[in-house]
Amino acid sequence: MSGYAGTIPDWLENPDVVLLRDVATAVVRLDEVAELDSFALPYPPEAQRALDGLVLACLRGSARPPAGVPEMIHWCRTRPLRSWPLDALPMNLFDKDNRLIDPDSGKPTQLCGELEVKGVGNSTGRQYGELVIREATSACRAANSPQSYTAFRRLLVTRPVLTEAEWPDISTDLYLDPVQFLIEEIYAPVPPGHGRDGADVACARCLTLLTPLVGDGWWCERDRCRHLGPPPLGRRLPADEVGEIRQLRRPLRQFVTGPGHAEVELEGKLRGLGLTVEMWPGFDAYDLRVTFPDGHIWAIDVKDWTHPGFLGRAAALVRPEPPYDEACWAVPHFRVRERGDYLETFARERPAHAAGLRLLSDKQVVGAARRRLRGERGPGARITPENLMENGVGRA
Known part of the structure; x- marks a missing residue:
């Protein structure tokens, strides 16, 4: 393996880094269409392209490649990136425990979202986030209302989850009036059965919805929350009491x-x-x-x-x-x-x-x-x- 800043002029152009970004993109696409443990044919084209590239890299290095997309996903969940048989990968690029899929929850990691790519050197998710912010900025400028922009940003931070009963308060908030067209788009319905025992639960720290783990316990998608320990349980949202639940889109x-x-x-x-x-x-x-x-x-x-x-x-x-x-x-x-x-x-x-x-x-x-x-x-x-x-x- 070469060093992080060794003989390769630009590590973003390193073929193994490009390959890992393709795999990360495939993981995100698969997670968008199904649970990563239960996806089915046909696979998104990004998944097959990433698998083909990974198989070729393994064969060139005389390593056993994954037998298919399911095994590639298993690698993403169980193998730290440093252990992948990619001989050109810069040695110090990733920490020893960095993975593309969280081993406990089966969800893409935050690093996976940063590696996901559309075009050269940029994340699809980041592009979506930047587009939303640009649209909000433009709408609030047109309304000559910096207060509306501040209210919109605070909404995204403090209310990533909205219940059916809370939605009318948002839709009639005068400060948010210039960006209502965006709010309708960026809050997506939470799929049925996301929680446990008929109820979703929000993290008391970051306010996003928690993912139930097999057996017991909950998983928070925010790195910082996991760093602080098991997530404290916040609002419990039984579907039969609160109605439809919406949450901000993942990017x-x-x-x-x-x-x-x-x-x-x-x-x-x-x-x-x-x-x-x-x-x-x-x-x-x-x-x-x-x-x-x-x-x-x-x-x-x-x-x-x-x-x-x-x-x-x-x-x-x-x-x-x-x-x-x-x-x-x-x-x-x-x-x-x-x-x-x-x-x-x-x-x-x-x-x-x-x-x-x-x-x-x-x-x-x-x-x-x-x-x-x-x-x-x-x-x-x-x-x-x-x-x-x-x-x-x-x-x-």
Whole structure:
């Protein structure tokens, strides 16, 4: 195996990385049409194409290939990616336990969603999420209502699940009026039998629906919830009492709701320090605009990706309006704790046009804010390197 940044100029073009992205795409397509343990012929074309590529790669390496799509799916669930017989796969690209399918729930992992691809280097799910956000932004701009955009974003974070009784409240909310056409599309009916004993259950932490495990227990689709331990049971939603249940489509739950919880949590911590925080200013130019008592302003974009390399490739400087003095991207601290090279990998993979963008954990952001409030002005109280501030980043 070659190193992560060894002789291959661009690891996204590595043939084994391309192959794994094809397999991840197949997993997501199969999960869209059936449970991964019970899908049937005909397979989506992405599944057969991924299997053909995997078989060829195994034969070239004199390894036993999967006998068919079901065995390929079994590999995705039981074999960490590092153990796959792919000789060209960069050695340190994945952690030792990274899989495409969660072994407990049988659901695609968040990493699988990041690997899923449409076109070159972009996730289909991420494209869908970006399209929805662009449409919401356009509609709220046309209505000249930034409050409507903020209400829409908070809806996606705080109410990923809606019951039949709750739906009229959403459909008559005046703030949400400019985006009602989107809300009708992005909330999909939950299939019957999704829960257990006639009832669905929401996670008390992230508010998304839990998946029942075979035998007993529940599984939360959010990496962060699983990191914190077994999901606390939240709302119980018996179908015969609440009627139809709708939930946000999976790409939005992954790429908007998940990071949104991290955004709102960081908002709460910074407000707790006495700072003024504006959420999604300028129709989502960035996520948090933080104003200190002396008028100094930070702009923060919060991300929550499993893989720091993909996040690094997506890096872009924070948009300059509304104006600010310093800017950074932030990631939940548990990502950095789980993968010790997370920040370094991000920095290494940033494109040249984003070389000045710094990634911090949310814990580091709060620590820097505390130090600045104490009157410190050194590197530990900044979110932008001093040399960039001197070169005119933000309003400086």
